[in-house]
Amino acid sequence: MTTTTAPLNTLRGAVRGTVVTPGDPSYDESRRVYNALHDRRPAVVVHAVDAGDVIAAVLYAREHALPLAVRGGAHAVAGHGTVDDGLVVDLSRMRGVRVDPAARTARAEGGATWGDFNHATHAFGLATTGGVVSTTGVGGLTLGGGMGHLARRYGLSCDNLIGADVVTAEGTLVTCDAERNPDLYWALRGGGGNFGVATSLLFRLHPVDDVFAGLTCYPLDGDVVRAWQAMNADAPVELNTILVIALGPEEPFLPERWHGRPICAAFTCFTGPGSEDEKVLARLDTLGPVVGRFMDRMPYPVINTLFDEQLPPGLYHYWKGNFSRELTEGAVAAHVAYGETMPAMESDTAIFPIDGACHEVGPEETAFAYRDAVFSHSFGASWSRAADSEANIAWTRAYDEALRPHTQAGGYVNFMDTDDQDRVRVNYRQNYDRLREVKRRYDPDNVFRLNQNIVP
Numbered sequence: 043m044t045t046t047t048a049p050l051n052t053l054r055g056a057v058r059g060t061v062v063t064p065g066d067p068s069y070d071e072s073r074r075v076y077n078a079l080h081d082r083r084p085a086v087v088v089h090a091v092d093a094g095d096v097i098a099a100v101l102y103a104r105e106h107a108l109p110l111a112v113r114g115g116a117h118a119v120a121g122h123g124t125v126d127d128g129l130v131v132d133l134s135r136m137r138g139v140r141v142d143p144a145a146r147t148a149r150a151e152g153g154a155t156w157g158d159f160n161h162a163t164h165a166f167g168l169a170t171t172g173g174v175v176s177t178t179g180v181g182g183l184t185l186g187g188g189m190g191h192l193a194r195r196y197g198l199s200c201d202n203l204i205g206a207d208v209v210t211a212e213g214t215l216v217t218c219d220a221e222r223n224p225d226l227y228w229a230l231r232g233g234g235g236n237f238g239v240a241t242s243l244l245f246r247l248h249p250v251d252d253v254f255a256g257l258t259c260y261p262l263d264g265d266v267v268r269a270w271q272a273m274n275a276d277a278p279v280e281l282n283t284i285l286v287i288a289l290g291p292e293e294p295f296l297p298e299r300w301h302g303r304p305i306c307a308a309f310t311c312f313t314g315p316g317s318e319d320e321k322v323l324a325r326l327d328t329l330g331p332v333v334g335r336f337m338d339r340m341p342y343p344v345i346n347t348l349f350d351e352q353l354p355p356g357l358y359h360y361w362k363g364n365f366s367r368e369l370t371e372g373a374v375a376a377h378v379a380y381g382e383t384m385p386a387m388e389s390d391t392a393i394f395p396i397d398g399a400c401h402e403v404g405p406e407e408t409a410f411a412y413r414d415a416v417f418s419h420s421f422g423a424s425w426s427r428a429a430d431s432e433a434n435i436a437w438t439r440a441y442d443e444a445l446r447p448h449t450q451a452g453g454y455v456n457f458m459d460t461d462d463q464d465r466v467r468v469n470y471r472q473n474y475d476r477l478r479e480v481k482r483r484y485d486p487d488n489v490f491r492l493n494q495n496i497v498p
């Protein structure tokens with residue numbers, strides 16, 4: 043598909059932001075997404091600055107039959123924020139966050155990152171559940187569900203979404219919340235980018251200030267994984283620990299003999315009072331022999347930057363995701379076996395707890411279907427050399443094959459890759475048919491199809 047100059051000039055005239063095409067000096071930067079595996083060459087990238095620009099871009103893509111990609115934080119491991127020969131609506135200039143401290147809400151523009159969001163809300167001692175890396179987009183993460191350090195206490199990110207402005211496939215702006223367009227509001231809470239471009243998202247906030255947070259590291263051992271499962275079942279919702287399996291990082295808090303060796307780590311965020319920090323440490327000490335620890339009181343936004351450096355844009359990634367109600371012996375064995383062959387320092391497995399407040403929402407109340415799942419397994423390879431791609435992808439697929447019999451049928455759409463489209467129905471389980479109805483209403487021609495796609 044090509045574009046000629048005359049229509050492009052029309053688009054340029056309609057857009058207050060920037061329209062970038064091949065040959066422009068900023069083209070290479072404009073076409074790039076976080077995952078280097080997706081090296082695509084769009085025909086047009088529209089850097090939108092407001093809803094008007096988004097409308098113009100959507101209408102242009104439709105008129106010229108260009109495949110349309112929507113990009114927020116650009117973190118989709120499946121590379122959905124870019125497309126060959128199509129049009130990309132890039133929201134990275136729409137990153138404002140307006141906090142209403144009295145109402146305890148925050149409205150984020152569609153391209154805000156969690157770093158933007160946490161910074162803005164922390165000024166008021168408030169926060170909501172978001173991602174554990176600050177550069178991930180609020181939009182993509184929330185629309186798929188949203189897991190993070192506050193999930194056990196305050197639910198998924200989508201559980202805290204109380205409304206959104208959405209540019210639909212027709213190029214109209216609709217507002218949705220519990221009263222207005224409630225079907226769209228329901229679908230946005232887990233259904234991904236299938237229904238339109240969220241130009242702003244309104245969130246409920248909670249009092250969260252300093253947290254007791256960091257990493258406690260153990261040797262990689264099935265007993266640590268078992269003990270972590272038992273601790274999670276028993277821990278108050280203020281204590282959120284994500285179990286990480288990785289190669290020991292070259293950090294001062296970890297003795298050198300563990301650098302590059304497989305470890306387990308409890309990535310902890312405790313939102314309870316400081317007087318209970320010692321109790322948290324005592325609990326973490328029961329999981330196994332502690333080989334390294336970095337734990338401190340820190341402002342909530344800080345814990346969400348601890349991994350930023352390890353995961354810069356431009357690495358290669360191939361990931362998978364599964365849900366489970368428990369960590370069976372088979373699941374423990376698979377995680378340990380693949381932890382022992384972890385292919386690169388950047389790779390990791392993260393098992394997110396999604397119980398506590400996440401279970402207070404019914405399985406059909408939002409599009410996010412797996413309300414009985416206790417764990418969300420995210421695993422896969424991340425690496426730095428293109429030449430290693432084939433081996434890393436094969437390793438991740440074998441890991442998935444080994445783990446799949448020990449987990450539920452579905453998984454978290456935001457941890458899935460391009461070749462997981464056949465799992466979309468099962469990822470939404472009982473909610474899939476209703477999602478399809480909403481899709482038919484708001485996007486019958488499947489204009490928004492670069493996502494874990496719900497086919498109308």
Ligand code: FAD
Binds near residue numbers: 112118234241
């Ligand atoms: P993008 O690639 O920009 O978008 C992802 C998808 O959402 C695309 O289909 C896009 O079209 C759509 N989209 C984005 N913004 C909008 C919008 N405003 N309106 C409509 N559609 C939109 N997930 C968690 O739940 N918790 C985590 O802690 C977590 N950590 C992560 C850390 C890293 C380093 C990475 C790479 C991913 C992580 N994820 C996590 C997964 C993350 O939720 C997904 O990658 C998510 O899709 C990223 O959203 P984005 O806006 O950054 O990405």
